[in-house]
Amino acid sequence: MATLQEVERYRNFDELAQDVLDLAKEILPEQLIYLTSFNDTQQIILKLSNDDSGILVREGMVINLDETLCNRIDFDKQQPLIYENVQKEIAAGEMKTALEGANINSYLGLPISHINGDRFGTLCVVHEEASRYDQKSIDLLQRIVRMFTYYLELERCAYRDSLTDLYNRHYLSRFFETPSKTGGTIFFLDLDGFKQVNDVHGHDTGDLVLKEVAARLQNYAKDHHDAFVVRLGGDEFIIHFACSADQKAISLQAEQVLAGLSSWGSEYHLSTSIGIVVYPAGHAADLNALLKNADAALYRAKTAGKNTYRFH
Template identity: 65%
Template structure:
């Protein structure tokens, strides 16, 4: 496995550059509203796009790609196109006059994004080059699926225990904090409403956790350990005031439900220092001790490990 997405994307782009060495090649992710440029083959280029650039999806050529048919989209001379009047000015502003977009979809049909080729001058994309780039896109999507199987929880889509251990083993850890949370009242949901409803609750909890971790920084992530136990890793958070603020926010995220069953969360919290040499197993044990104290104190609250509990 690659250590991170950048490493994988760099290899994909290097292979693509062997096919079209004089073109700018880049990888995008797409959601319902935006296109995000994730990785460029070149940073010193006459085309004015940058890594991390976010573009309104309606203002992109990638939005015109047919993902259902999995077909590439090709414009060899945008200046001569009559069907792009709404986009010509935008493309001219970033100095793109030739475009090739190849869809990247996951095994289940979910749209991931695109592998794109751009040039400032009109260019011909021969059939063999396009087919080779399609093969590279398929290899890339296959790896993304493998990574999902290895490091994602199959029910919720959150990271799993294996990813959590890999993260602490492979990366230089900055200071941060782990939240170990357990759902209050979840057993009753399963007993009264059945496991199918319980699975729906876990999926909804996971969506709320994903929303929660997006707010502080891009390095934060959520993990499902199993059952109704979850871990949240929040790097670069160390002050007690900030930890408490985030914990209270998380409790509010998880104790409001429109249905008749009552759910909340108890949280055990353990801070960790940068490169402190503390093993993840020790952190989890300490967080579990703090979680036990939160449960014993009446649930729907949090406790911070202080070295004694």
Template identity: 60%
Template sequence: MSTIFQELETYKNFDELARDVLDLAKEILPNQLIYISSISDTQQVILKISNETTSIVATEGIMLNLNDSICRGIDFEKKQPLIYEKILEESSLADLKNGLEKANIKSYLGIPISFVNGDKFGTLCAVNDEEHHFDDKSINLLQRIVRMFSYYLDLERVAYKDSLTNLYNRRYLSKFFEDQQETEGWIFFLDLDGFKKVNDVHGHDAGDMVLEEVALRLQTFANAHPNALAFRLGGDEFVIHFSHASDIKKMSRLAEQVLENLTIWDANYQLSTSIGIAMYPGDYAITLKTLLKNADYALNLAKASGKNTYKFFEL
């Protein structure tokens, strides 16, 4: 399951509001099959689809390789609609022609959906089994609906995001952990060595810049590992959660990668990182509070052994 779908599970009233968006869109384009999708860098998932029967083959929950989807051409930076009124005549979609014919799609309108900060969410799309002209008034109305939907998405997201670093916060970690308890996993509890001195000597603005850079490096690391999520608990405390079972050797290698990523700093900043690591099995219940306590104990061992290292919690 990708990050955005895990995130959506925490949103209140998403299904209801998504259905309202589809109903409003159908009022504007009554003869179209309309759907809301979510898009990552490599995949697209159809989240909600208008429920009337059509000759177009599409179902909720279907996951597509983004390169095999019409929505690959959506420009999220310019936030402009993508329009194909005679889709089978589009030379840029020649590699998709067989799939489009099987799905019986002959026209397409895709409107990008983004969070307020510019992060992409997905699309609101209208497809038809006939060629169709999309007039400017209809497109403008759909864009306004998407804008309102984006505000809702952003309000939901703010509740689970750290305002400074844009990493997930403790509240989201708690919700996420509740959903992961039947599987094994690992927690890396990170604390910056020397961060107080940065604040004391260079000021809190410099401290905030350091925290934002740490978050960026941790997010980059998490993006490279499909089972990892990065969180900021508060202050200079961060967590990386791994949703899978693995041996200590592999987790040690990952910890070494994290330490290496957080070693290089401006010469004025005497910074390093210590990590406490705790594992939880899937065969018995453990609270997040206890797991963090275990990881924090290991973290203190890492600091006591000279900092800039990691230690495992052992019963």
């Protein structure tokens, strides 16, 4: 699923999102229309067609996904969800109360997914009064959503590694174009013994190992706020943490990563070495300099016997 941080780095996203909303308004001019994106637990309101509506929805609003109508959309079948009269069609409960509080009495939600099936979010049409959504209007909106999906796929290809679906170096470079408000920590990882896996078992097996490493790192990053994982290339990976913790806490994180990548059974003899660099808040970080320093620390970890970490 696309994160808000990822969407913010899409080129021309604001312009295209506005075009999508303008086209949708041509179809249903009296309605409030907005784009959203999802993560695992939340829905983010990305952009509104207008902000002078009596409906209490605002750009940047974050809502628990379980508390939204959009969570009821069938993304597998890619079918819109329609409530032409919330008062009559939704039973009493927290959902109905929330919709009444937002002054929403009609709702049309269209699913937006990436080409690979991952959910992106929704295109939503709402009004303060009961509304009639005819099939022609729905069909036209679905065509707009399909065009937007093709744009998302282009952006996804630009920022994602094709083998592991992790972020790539291009995404990392874009991330460092904006000075950090929080500072950060970079783990530069290199697999110990990966060449032997390729030599003994073949490159297809090597690719499977890289995918498994990516999955383990992604699972680890999910438990750390605003952390993300990058594949630089080959068997080199980056974990970026959004704040610069004290050395003791960072050391604990490094030990957890090493433990998570050391269990491969008897078939593969793999471990990981990590070089660590920390940069402060407000620092206009030079990515090339940071990676050079992290690589130097990684080299020290390798020469110390591998399966360990070193700070720059």
